[in-house]
Amino acid sequence: MKKFNLKLLYLISIQLFVGYSVMAATCKQTVPDSALVKKGTLVMSTNPTLPPLQFVDSTGKLKGMRITLGKEVAKRLCLKPEYISIEFSAMIPGLQAGRWDLINTGIFWNTKRAAMMNMIPYESAAISISVKKGNPLGISKQEDLAGKAVGVEIGGLEEKKLKEIDKNLRAKGLTPINIRVFDNFALAYQALRAGQTDASVAIDATAAEYVKRGEFDRAISGMFPMPVALAMKNDILAKTVLEAMNDMMEDGFYQELMDEYGLLPNSSPFIIRGS
Amino acid sequence: MGIKWDWSGFYEYLFNGFLLQGAVTTLWLTIASILGGLVMGCLIAMLRLAPVYWLSSFAKGYIWIFRGTPLLVQLIIIYTGLPQLGIKLSVVESALTGLILNEAAYLAEIIRGGILGVSTGQTYAGRALGLNSFQLMVYIVFPQATRIIIPALGNSVNGLLKTTSITSVISMEELLRSTQLLIQEKFLVLELFTVAAMYYLLMTSIWDMAQRRIEAKFSKPYNKV
Numbered sequence: 001m002k003k004f005n006l007k008l009l010y011l012i013s014i015q016l017f018v019g020y021s022v023m024a025a026t027c028k029q030t031v032p033d034s035a036l037v038k039k040g041t042l043v044m045s046t047n048p049t050l051p052p053l054q055f056v057d058s059t060g061k062l063k064g065m066r067i068t069l070g071k072e073v074a075k076r077l078c079l080k081p082e083y084i085s086i087e088f089s090a091m092i093p094g095l096q097a098g099r100w101d102l103i104n105t106g107i108f109w110n111t112k113r114a115a116m117m118n119m120i121p122y123e124s125a126a127i128s129i130s131v132k133k134g135n136p137l138g139i140s141k142q143e144d145l146a147g148k149a150v151g152v153e154i155g156g157l158e159e160k161k162l163k164e165i166d167k168n169l170r171a172k173g174l175t176p177i178n179i180r181v182f183d184n185f186a187l188a189y190q191a192l193r194a195g196q197t198d199a200s201v202a203i204d205a206t207a208a209e210y211v212k213r214g215e216f217d218r219a220i221s222g223m224f225p226m227p228v229a230l231a232m233k234n235d236i237l238a239k240t241v242l243e244a245m246n247d248m249m250e251d252g253f254y255q256e257l258m259d260e261y262g263l264l265p266n267s268s269p270f271i272i273r274g275s
Numbered sequence: 276m277g278i279k280w281d282w283s284g285f286y287e288y289l290f291n292g293f294l295l296q297g298a299v300t301t302l303w304l305t306i307a308s309i310l311g312g313l314v315m316g317c318l319i320a321m322l323r324l325a326p327v328y329w330l331s332s333f334a335k336g337y338i339w340i341f342r343g344t345p346l347l348v349q350l351i352i353i354y355t356g357l358p359q360l361g362i363k364l365s366v367v368e369s370a371l372t373g374l375i376l377n378e379a380a381y382l383a384e385i386i387r388g389g390i391l392g393v394s395t396g397q398t399y400a401g402r403a404l405g406l407n408s409f410q411l412m413v414y415i416v417f418p419q420a421t422r423i424i425i426p427a428l429g430n431s432v433n434g435l436l437k438t439t440s441i442t443s444v445i446s447m448e449e450l451l452r453s454t455q456l457l458i459q460e461k462f463l464v465l466e467l468f469t470v471a472a473m474y475y476l477l478m479t480s481i482w483d484m485a486q487r488r489i490e491a492k493f494s495k496p497y498n499k500v
Contacts, residue, residue, distance in 0.1 A: 089455055093464040116462075151446070155459050180366070180446040181456065187351070187444065194355035195363060 027078040035236040036101055042079040043100040044070045047088045049153070049184040050202075051209045052261060053106055056085070065261045069122075070104040072253060073230075076244040087183060089155040092116065095233050102241070103231040106203070108157040113231070114274025118238035120245060121227035121273060122254075124264040127161055128207030128221040130192065130200040137198055139219040142168070147175035148198040151188035154181045158201045161224050192216065205263065225264075229273070238272055245270045285466040288457065289473075297453025298474045304370065304439045304449060305478075309432050311375035316382030323387055334383065341380035346441050349373050354445040370442040378435060385427045389420035422493045429486040433479050450474055 033039045046066060048056045054064040062083050074081035084100055091103050095117060107113070109121045129150075131139050139145065146169045152159045159181060166177040180197055182188040185206060192200045193215065200207075200216075210216045230245075232238040246269050248254040258265035288294060323334035341349070354369040364372060393416050401415040443452035454471040458464055 089458060092462055093458075096462075154452075154455060159459070181448075181452065182446050183444055187355075190351070190355045191446070194358040196354060196358060196366075 029078040031077055031079065031237055031240050035234045036079070037098055038082065040080055041082050042070070042074040042077060042102060043082045043084060044074075044102045044104040045084045045086050045091055045094055045100045046070070046105045047091070047184065048085050049186045050106065050206050053203075053205050054104075065257060065263070066104050066106055068257060070102070072248065072257075073102075073241055073244050076247060077240055087155075088153060091155075092231075095231065098233070101232060101234065101237055106228045107231050109227040109229040109273060110157070111274075117231040117233055117274060118235060118272050119229040119231045119274040120238070120242055120270050121229040122245065122266055122270060123228040123258065124225050124266075125203045125205065125228045126221065126225040127158055127223045128202060128204050129219045129223075130189070130202060130207045130210055130216045131198070131219040132192065132195075133215060133217050135217050135219050139199060141220065142223075143172070143174060144219075145169065145177050145199060147178070149178040149180055149196070150199045150201060151180045151182055151191045151197040152201045153185045153188055154183060157226065158203065162201050189216070205261065208262075242270055242272055279465075281463055281466055284461060284463040285470065288463070288467055288470045291457065291470075293457060294450070294453050294470060294474070297448060297450040298478070300448060300453075301436065301439050301450040301475075302478060304374065304442065304447075305432065305436045307371055308374035308378050308439070309435055311371070312378030312382050312431075312435075313428075315375060315379035316386055319379055319383035320386035320390065323383060324390060338380045338383055341377050342384075346373060346377045346438065347444055349377060350442060350445050366445055366447055369445055370439075370447045374435070374439065374442065378431065381431060382428070385424055385431065386420070388427070389424035390416060392423040393419045422497070425486070425490050425493055429482070429490075432482055432486070436478050436482065437475060 029040060037043045046054050046062065048054045048062055048064070048067075050064070052064055054062070054066045057063045062085070067083070070083070071081045083104075084094075086094065088105065091105060091107065092113070094100055095103055103117075106123075106125065107119075108125070109119050113119065129139060129145070131137065137144070137148065139148070142165050145165060150162060152162050159179075162177065162179055166179060170176050180188070180191065182191065185200075185202055188197070188200050188202075189210060191197045199219065202210075204218075204221050207216070207218045207221065211218055230241065232241060245254070249266070249269065255265055319334045319337055322330045323338070325331050325334075350369065350373040353364060353373050354366070357364065397415050397419065398411060401411045406414065439449055440451035442449055443455070446452075448456075450471055454467050458467050
């Protein structure tokens with residue numbers, strides 16, 4: 001009896017070993033370790049304060065569309081996905097300094113950034129103005145923000161666009177916006193919740209998610225639609241990630257993911273725009 | 276690997292008006308907080324030493340809460356929690372309130388230490404001269420306690436200069452937040468943080484000199500043979 005058990009165990013372990021090696025054989029890492037920050041690992045940075053695209057759930061796990069996308073990319077490259085949660089302002093300096101391989105935080109594409117990094121745009125995102133439920137101040141257009149306190153996360157394009165709106169208002173001779181810059185969106189929305197600010201600026205998906213949670217309304221949406229990208233420093237890695245992304249588009253994984261979150265997908269194949 | 280450092284960017288930001296404005300905010304935040312903290316700290320220290328049980332318990336509880344919780348949390352509660360109770364303070368008011376309440380707890384303990392450091396013989400002598408409790412405090416205990424308090428107080432001011440940066444969490448535009456905002460412009464991270472560090476160092480150095488003068492002044496009576 002005992003002998004039989006041992007034999008069984010032996011068989012199982014062989015099975016496991018063969019199974020593992022078969023998996024390892026089908027999944028061959030194509031990116032050389034020299035192109036990575038950490039051997040066999042795809043280290044990605046994200047700022048998980050943007051539900052439902054990137055956030056931390058009640059068990060402390062990272063969740064959201066971008067997290068799923070990043071894991072799928074790593075899987076297809078036969079790499080172990082690893083996420084670093086960090087404030088947005090640290091993203092680009094961290095990539096330059098070799099702290100992570102890929103910025104996966106919904107970074108907007110622009111020419112200035114594209115000059116510094118390899119960027120693969122994969123989604124089109126626009127900006128919304130969130131207000132308290134019922135829109136008590138009756139905000140319906142950019143001009144209505146004149147003289148209001150508006151919260152935003154530091155360092156993103158949302159902040160830049162808000163400053164642009166402010167500039168336009170000033171040019172028209174209207175009262176400037178009282179721009180309040182916070183470390184992250186969670187705090188910006190908390191300030192709105194407390195009545196410390198009159199509005200918050202965020203991307204459409206986030207603003208829509210906050211509407212779903214029942215506390216806020218979207219006063220304005222669809223402003224300044226812009227391409228959102230994955231950003232990498234290493235050229236070899238960028239090429240392989242591009243291949244993986246195009247595979248995802250071909251086999252339908254990408255379309256399905258974008259549909260799940262109600263996002264605007266790319267229709268033509270992905271390309272690297274920049275660096 | 277070459278060092279990536281942009282000297283022209285560094286010099287450009289060294290005398291940047293926006294950064295200077297942030298430094299000025301940091302400076303007045305520190306001064307206002309230390310003054311407010313001193314007044315409140317004195318009060319709390321007196322309560323703590325009061326022979327009335329509930330007064331000293333109140334002071335103990337105050338110190339326990341404000342020294343035992345992070346300033347960051349206190350600031351977020353003051354800024355976004357109090358409005359739900361109908362108390363809506365502006366960013367500047369919230370920052371000042373948080374810093375003063377927090378600093379008062381630390382200073383109260385420093386002041387209490389100073390008062391306890393004055394030998395009881397001094398109190399007896401004062402009493403023998405017929406001084407009442409108030410006179411005793413003002414003429415005998417406080418002048419001697421001040422000498423003991425000042426070195427520790429200097430530490431507090433130095434620390435506070437840098438602690439003010441935490442108020443950026445409620446969108447206060449002090450030196451650190453100004454630095455972070457400027458970084459977005461050209462991504463000169465190291466250059467800008469170095470400039471900010473130099474500003475902080477300059478301010479703490481000036482305070483160091485001032486503190487040495489104050490210490491010398493209060494030690495004068497002890498220098499004579």
